[in-house]
Every structure is written in structure tokens, then in C-alpha cells.
Amino acid sequence: MNAPARVSAGAAARDILRRLHDVMASRSTAQAKLNRVVDIIAKSLTSEVCSIYLLRDGVLELFATHGLNQSAVHVTRLAVGEGLVGQIAEHREPLNLAEAKAHPDFAYKPETGEEIFHSFAGVPIIRQEASVGVLCVQHADPRQYEDIEIEALQTVAMVLSELISAAGLIDKSALGSVRAHEGPLRLDGMALVDGVARGRAVFHQPRVVVEHTVAEDVEVEKERVVAAFDQMRRQIDAMLGKAEFAAPGDHDDILETYKMFAYDEGWIRRITEAIDSGLTAEAAIERVQMKTRARLRGARDAIFAERLSDLDDLSNRLLRLVSGQIGTAAEMGIRRDTILLARNLGPAELLEYDRRYLKGVVLEEGSATSHVIIIARAMGVPVLGQVKNIRAQIAEGDTLLLDGARHTLFVRPAEAVTEQFTEQIAARARLQAEYAKLVGKPAETVDGQRISLFMNAGLRSDLPHLEATGADGIGLFRTEFQFLVSATLPRRERQTRLYEAVLAAAGERPVTFRTVDIGGDKAVPYVSEQRREENPAMGYRALRLALGREGLMKVQARALLDAAAGKTLNVMFPMVSEPWEFEAARQIVEDQRRHLIDRGADVPAQVNYGAMLEVPALAEVLDTLLPMVDFLSIGTNDLVQFLFASDRSHPKLAERYDWLSLSVLRFLKRVVDAADEANVPVTVCGEMGGRPAAAMALLALGYRRLSITPAGIGPVKAMIRTLDLADLTEAMQGWMAAGRNIRAALEGWVEMHGTVIPGR
Missing domain, CATH: 1.10.274.10 (PtsI, HPr-binding domain)
Structure with a gap:
């Protein structure tokens, strides 16, 4: 649309509102007012058709029109979702089409006489966030309406909302004013x-x-x-x-x-x-x-x-x-x-x-x-x-x-539900009291195996849980939350203050910082090359994005090094797929460390580098990777969904694939055996380690370090302190060799040996 036309459309919007004001102030009937409204809009926008559909008893009814057959008024009806008008009402979004009949949802209503019109534009009429009608225009020539014309229609639709509400024409059921249920x-x-x-x-x-x-x-x-x-x-x-x-x-x-x-x-x-x-x-x-x-x-x-x-x-x-x-x-x-x-x-x-x-x-x-x-x-x-x-x-x-x-x-x-809920709260309180008694006690099995229980964190508000749970440290501090809540890249000083607070709260206990995992479904507005992805979990995210945006990673590396000056810094890179990616990330941090040393600045007394194994391909090159790393962490959440090619956020798949399936356990066994042979500490991070039954399986495979949610530490420690790990390890070897249902076998073993599985 050229400049004069744009000015003309803007003036038309103002002219429409002035004239609608007069219509609303008149003493005419509601129908007469709507008839005048469609005439005003059609004339102001030089459109051959203008129509108003209102929701009545759950159906969109043609209430007024300029340009269509008048005999169709109060006769033509469309269900919500039916035709173009129904689509607008259902999705509460405008439609702007140069050729209406080409749209897959077009529904021809012969009584309207609309077959001669090609272009179509419509907007929803909204009241209290609900769609109560549709305002649309049509033209014989195929053309798309300009954005400013659509805006004018949306503005007019607001005024129409007021008019039809005052006239008592709003379908109350559309506003949710009638409750669907009265009982429990x-x-x-x-x-x-x-x-x-x-x-x-x-x-x-x-x-x-x-x-x-x-x-x-x-x-x-x-x-x-x-x-x-x-x-x-x-x-x-x-x-x-x-x-x-x-x-x-x-x-x-x-x-x-x-x-x-x-x-x-x-x-x-x-x-x-x-x-x-x-x-x-x-x-x-x-x-x-x-x-x-x-x-x-x-x-x-x-x-x-x-x-x-x-x-x-x-x-x-x-x-x-x-x-x-x-x-x-x-x-x-x-x-x-x-x-x-x-x-x-x-x-x-x-x-x-x-x-x-x-x-x-x-x-x-x-x-x-x-x-x-x-x-x-x-x-x-x-x-x-x-x-x-x-x-x-x-x-x-x-x-x-x-x-x-x-x-x-x-x-x-109902009263029975309330009583059950009250008992549930009381039982939860009793369990918490039991877990509190374990805080100062080691996570040690009946046969003397010491297990390290770390907690996962990502917020300052998580830090008090270190003392409350008696965790051995923070096995995974997710640094991305600070990036996700900021409108701009967090300044280095702000990052440093956060990391200093984490290390101070941990005291002598170790902390493992995972470098930022953004991108994919955790997009941020200040990374311009992000785009909509079909498979965001497997897309341009985490270390892939960080290596492509070295400036972002350099800033975080400096912040981590500054925060850990004089202390031990454990830094871990997420979603490593190939050993060269780990080496490239490590080099960025090392370059920043050398830069600080050259300037005479304080640096960490020691820096340990680790990789997070989430991508199954990395397991095939452990012989190359393990000599490079100081430690390894396994992210079971992403790993399991990648192993099964299954989106864990999909409601029909979330519970379909079991952590305790043979395929997962055999994969994890292969990793822990390789890490033990290379003398590299390996920690399981993720939900799997926080579920007592799944944690039992991990321990039986050979894992001795778990990093889990603070809420999981009490239940898992209670399980560990009643577990004969040597017996379970021997049993697990037999079950896996025989291809048994591991979950069922574990449940039977627990019953026989009296191991405590809270919440089972």
C-alpha cells in the first residue's frame, strides 16, 4: 500500500470510530444499529461486503450484512470451527485471504450470494477474552487487505463488542459465566x-x-x-x-x-x-x-x-x-x-x-x-x-x-477425599521427619558401600537445601536460568556474583557448574540466529550453540574463573556429541585462564573439566573421550529420550518407555564399566537417580555417585541404608543375562530383603 493509501486507511479508521459513536448513542434498535455499522465499515474501507456474525446458542449467526443477500440474515449459521468465519472464532486470530475459496476451510453458503467475491478478511469480536462473534469484509477482486486495514477492523471489533454487550446480544455461555459442574x-x-x-x-x-x-x-x-x-x-x-x-x-x-x-x-x-x-x-x-x-x-x-x-x-x-x-x-x-x-x-x-x-x-x-x-x-x-x-x-x-x-x-x-488428603499431609510430614533424622548420617549400604549423594540446583533459592538435606555437594548447577530470565545477555559481573554465592553456600563441598544450556526449546531473545526448529531437543542448543557463539562462552568462562579464584572449579559441558567439541570448549576456558594469569589476576587453584553424556553417540568414542576428561556425568533425562527416539514431554509417551528397560540398563552398564577402567569418576544426574527403585538399579550396575533433586535425597538415602548391595549386584547380573523384566524382579527382591522404598 503506498503512502497516500496508508494515510487514507488511517483516516478511515478514525472516521469509522467517530461515526460508530453516533450510532451507539442513537435510540435505534440493536438490529438497526448493526445494519448501520456494516454500511459504515463497507463505505469507509471501500469494501463491497461487510458482515457481522454473532455467537448465538453456540452457533455463529449472520446478524447483519452489507453486500450479501439480506434474506440470508438470521438464516446463515456456522458452527465454531466451520468455514472461514468459524475458524476465526475458534482460533481468535484474523484471516486475510486474496482468494477465499482456495483456503481448505472455506465453506460455501449459497443463500448468501457470495460466489462472486474473491478476497476475504475477518477478525474476531472479543469480550472478556472470549470470542463472541466475527466481523468480516469481502471484495470481488482478488487482493489481500493491508495490515492497517486489518488493524482498523480489529479496532472496530472492540467497539462492536461494547455495542452488542449493551444490547444484550452476547452469548453468555461463551463467557464461561455458567459453571459446568456444581458438585465435587x-x-x-x-x-x-x-x-x-x-x-x-x-x-x-x-x-x-x-x-x-x-x-x-x-x-x-x-x-x-x-x-x-x-x-x-x-x-x-x-x-x-x-x-x-x-x-x-x-x-x-x-x-x-x-x-x-x-x-x-x-x-x-x-x-x-x-x-x-x-x-x-x-x-x-x-x-x-x-x-x-x-x-x-x-x-x-x-x-x-x-x-x-x-x-x-x-x-x-x-x-x-x-x-x-x-x-x-x-x-x-x-x-x-x-x-x-x-x-x-x-x-x-x-x-x-x-x-x-x-x-x-x-x-x-x-x-x-x-x-x-x-x-x-x-x-x-x-x-x-x-x-x-x-x-x-x-x-x-x-x-x-x-x-x-x-x-x-x-x-x-467430598468428606472422604478431605479425610484422605489430611492423612496424606500427615503421612508426608512423618516421612519428612524421618528423612530429617538421616541428614547427619552417611549414605552407606548394609554391606558398607559408601554412596555419594549430590543435589541438582539452578537457583539461589535451591542453596539452603544443601544443609537441609545433608547433600555431599552440588553435582549439577544449571547455569541457564539466569540467561532465561534476562532480556539481555547477563553481564559478567552479575554471573560472577551468582557463582560466588553458590560456592560460598557450598563451603568445602564440591560444586559442578554446567555451562549454559540454551537454544532449542529454551530460546533467548538476544541470540539472533535461533529459529523455529522441528526437533528443538536435538537442535542448535547447549554446547553446539555455545561453540557457535564464542563471545557468550568466553564471558561465562571468565565469570566462573573469577568466582572460583583460589578454589577448585568443576566445569562441565552439556550435550557433548564428539570428543572434539569437549576439547574446543575446554580450550576456550583455558584461554581465559591463561589470560587472567598473564594479567596477574587470581585464578582457581585447580580446574576440573567434565562432559555430560546425553547423546548416545558419545558412548561409542569413550576410549577417545575418557583420557581427556577429569569426570563424566550422565544426563538420563535427555539420554533416555534419545535412546528411544521418544519425546519425554509428549503426554502419550512420557510413561511409555521405562528407565529400567534392558536397553537402558545395558547402555549404562557399558558406560560405568568403561569409566571405572579409565579411573574417571562418573555421576548420574537426572530424574532416574532420584527415584529409589531406579537408584537401586544404578547402584547394582556399579554407579556410586548420584546427583538428584533435593526432595529425592531423603527417600534415596533411606533406601541405601537398608540395601545389601552385594546381594543385589549379583542378582542384577543374573536378571540382565536372562533378559528378565527388571522392574518386576526388583520389586520381588525388595519384598524378600526388606529394603525400604519410600512411596512404593
């Missing part, structure tokens, strides 16, 4: 922060419904937005200045990024431009939020989803301020044990809640590495994510029981 209910989700919780349901935020969309005076609307921005920024500055956030912690990068968004001048400029088109301050904020949401939702990378969560948080906060509404439960104050419900949360919003009463969180969205989950983990608040359609199934004040171990939320539970 069990909802499944994903345990993002483990734990159990009991409390009353409290919704984080009632929806702020924009009631007035067309501005009377744009200058007044701009002043309202500026004032709201100033107030929001003061709130955030005051919150970040609280003493509880002054100490270093995992929240540092998260909240700094959050603050950066709040001070983004581009954001306020986009809102101001939306006001210039004729929208009120509230409508402009929502319009920009919807546009940003649509753009970021198109990106599959988790990092963009997290940015969207932060921006949603800020947009909602700004919307409440500009409308004068005190909306969140945190602002109103909670005074009883509460389980908080939300579509998603920003990290700052969670931090505003009174921790005495906040017992758990349930999210419709959420991911294990999202900002709010990192904060919740630090607060010790259990979180269940991916629980769908919360508002349609839970009412404010309902009794809720959250069980992270079973990935379950019980809603309005």
Missing part, C-alpha cells in the same frame, strides 16, 4: 512447584471489562494514560525497593526485566497512537495488549510466551489504574488460607500476596521455567499449571485441595 470435581494439571496445599479459591483478578471504547476527547485520554503510567512506575519502584528484594536472589534478573518493560517508551507510544485513532485510554491499552499478544503467540519459543506473561501483567495493572479499579485479590487483601487462581501471573503480582495466607497457586497456563514459577519456588508455594477452563468449573470461595505429587486439584471435595 477432580481437575488434572502439571505440577510446576511440588507440594500439597489446602485453601479457599480466590481469583487473582476479576476481568476489567472495557465499557467505553470511543473517545470523546483524545487529549484527555492521553493525559489519563500518562498519569496511569506514572502511578504504575511508582508502584513498581516502591515494590522493588522493599527490603525483602534488596538481598541478592533469583528475582534480580526477573524483576529488572519486568521494570524495563514498565519503562518502555515504545509501549506508551503505541497506546498513544491507538488513542489518536479515536479509542479511549482503556480501549487503547487493551487494543495494544491484544495486538502484542497475537504477535507473540505466533512464536513457539517459550521465552516469548514468558515475555507475553510479563506484558499481560503490566497491561492489566495499567488498565486497573487508568480505570480507577482496585482489582486484584492482593490489593484487596487475603485474610484466610488461600489457593490463588489465574490464567497466568506475572512475577511481581505473586510477590504482592501475603505469604502467611497464600498456600498454593493454580494456573490455566504456566511452564516449569516461567518467571512466576521461579519466584513461587523461592517462596515455597506449590503451583499446579495447565489446568484448563478454571472459571467455568470453580467458584470464588470453593474449597480446594492441591496435590502436586498427583498433579491434581480437588474442587469442592
